[in-house]
Amino acid sequence: MAVSIQTTQNVLLEYEPASIGDRIFATLLDYVVFAAWLILTIALPASAGWMGSDRSVVYVIVVAALPIFLYDFFCEWLLNGQSIGKIALKIKVVMMDGSQPGIGAYLLRWLLRLVDTRIFSGIVAIVCVAASGKGQRLGDLAAGTTVIRLQPKVQLNEVTYNALPPTYELRYEAVRQLSDHDIQVIREVLRRGTSDAAERTATKIKEVLGITTSQSTYEFLNTIINDYQFLSMQD
Known part of the structure; x- marks a missing residue:
């Protein structure tokens, strides 16, 4: 099912929902970003002997873990529906009517991501996207969003x-x-x-x-x- 989007010139365009493969690969690229962040904030300071004090745990939680925990929400909110992985794959979160999601929709998608992709290792998300016919995981169904492919398969x-x-x-x-x-x-x-x-x-x-x-x-x-x-x- 294509997603119809009304442009500012009142022209109706149809976009193809991102495939399961697109979304998985985008997520994997985001994990690469996570790994790079952990190396930068934990591995390098530890190898240099900068960690080991009583404040290390607080440092790890606030500086290393918290940005990763909030990454999906803030990226999609601040980057107009895209994370770094989505930018690379040229896919984007939109409302089902093609409009730009609000902060509430991004927040709901982020909260349900814990069920979709974290707790069950993405199995729930894959099943939902495949079964919905509209490229929607649980978070998308709740928020009324989907993920579309910005770049057509044909150049x-x-x-x-x-x-x-x-x-x-x-x-x-x-x-x-x-x-x-x-x-x-x-x-x-x-x-x-x-x-x-x-x-x-x-x-x-x-x-x-x-x-x-x-x-x-x-x-x-x-x-x-x-x-x-x-x-x-x-x-």
Whole structure:
């Protein structure tokens, strides 16, 4: 089941839920971060003889263990739904309607992570994600969230970029009025948008640029991208 997300341009895009493998690998990368932190805060000070006082236990709890314990919550809250592992895997936590989760949703996901991935070593999380059909573990079900893949399996340039022939001729001069962000939205619509989203996007571009054309919706959008690419190559 795809997750639909409404952009600021009122374009409906569909994102694929992150796979179990994506989420497991992201978690493993986070564990690498944990290991590096423990080495930095415990192993190195211990080898240098900096530990051994009565305050060592407090140091280990506050400086070494507490950041790891709170890592998932603060990373997802402060990094817009991503931990370091999720950033590397290009996956992200979102609400089921595609909106940005609030601090309460992140907190609920974090609290139930103890059941999902800690107490039962991830078995509960794997079963829930596989059974839900929406990429949700227990924490996601409770918080109304899921984890989506930001990067499509097929590379974007394989879908929206074409090698322009040397004889390519610019069709719509008004494309100069568009920005890189506008073109990115068009590419996303071609990659993940519905046919209705493509139609509304094409209509909006025609209105803004004052274009009248007999081209089909997808042919028109691809021409806009090609024209923009052509102009960019001339600069």
